[in-house]
Amino acid sequence: MINQTTINQNTASLQIEDSLSTTFEKFCHIEKEIAAEKGDFTLFALFEREDAPSRWDVLVSASWIGENKKDFLSYLAAKISSKLTLDERTMLSRIVILEPSDAFVRNVNVVAVEHGNNIRFTNCVFNGVPIKDAIIITSMRRDDEPKTKIQKKKVGRNEFCPCGSGKKYKRCHGA
Numbered sequence: 001m002i003n004q005t006t007i008n009q010n011t012a013s014l015q016i017e018d019s020l021s022t023t024f025e026k027f028c029h030i031e032k033e034i035a036a037e038k039g040d041f042t043l044f045a046l047f048e049r050e051d052a053p054s055r056w057d058v059l060v061s062a063s064w065i066g067e068n069k070k071d072f073l074s075y076l077a078a079k080i081s082s083k084l085t086l087d088e089r090t091m092l093s094r095i096v097i098l099e100p101s102d103a104f105v106r107n108v109n110v111v112a113v114e115h116g117n118n119i120r121f122t123n124c125v126f127n128g129v130p131i132k133d134a135i136i137i138t139s140m141r142r143d144d145e146p147k148t149k150i151q152k153k154k155v156g157r158n159e160f161c162p163c164g165s166g167k168k169y170k171r172c173h174g175a
């Protein structure tokens with residue numbers, strides 16, 4: 001399950017370092033191109049796990065992938081190879097194809113993200129997996145999923161910081 005406080009504090013418009021922004025823009029184009037050719041994704045995201053620093057997992061989920069995971073993996077790898085430079089491709093750790101009904105996908109899809117409205121999470125936990133950085137390019141709830149509205153909660157200066165450090169917000173992330 002996604003840590004709700006982390007979402008509230010770390011959800012922001014996509015602002016990535018200049019050296020990486022071009023790479024992530026390319027992934028946005030790859031996602032749009034594939035969606036136009038094959039159909040919408042339930043999830044298209046990039047995750048940097050804490051146990052694999054500076055390496056990104058490409059997570060994809062779509063009902064149209066079905067049983068042809070190997071064919072889709074080859075198709076996606078070819079798209080990535082044709083759009084990214086060798087240096088950009090070396091940032092990738094793996095491509096993970098998930099079923100739309102997978103619990104991980106459902107938990108990430110708490111936040112609906114349409115094309116071009118990317119959301120970035122930092123230092124959070126998704127389904128018990130510590131994530132250093134996550135960029136959600138597309139995230140669509142299934143029609144039978146309940147719609148959840150996330151509200152940002154303002155943290156008081158004298159409250160404990162939601163990052164879990166044990167320090168007061170004013171001495172931690174509020175400084």
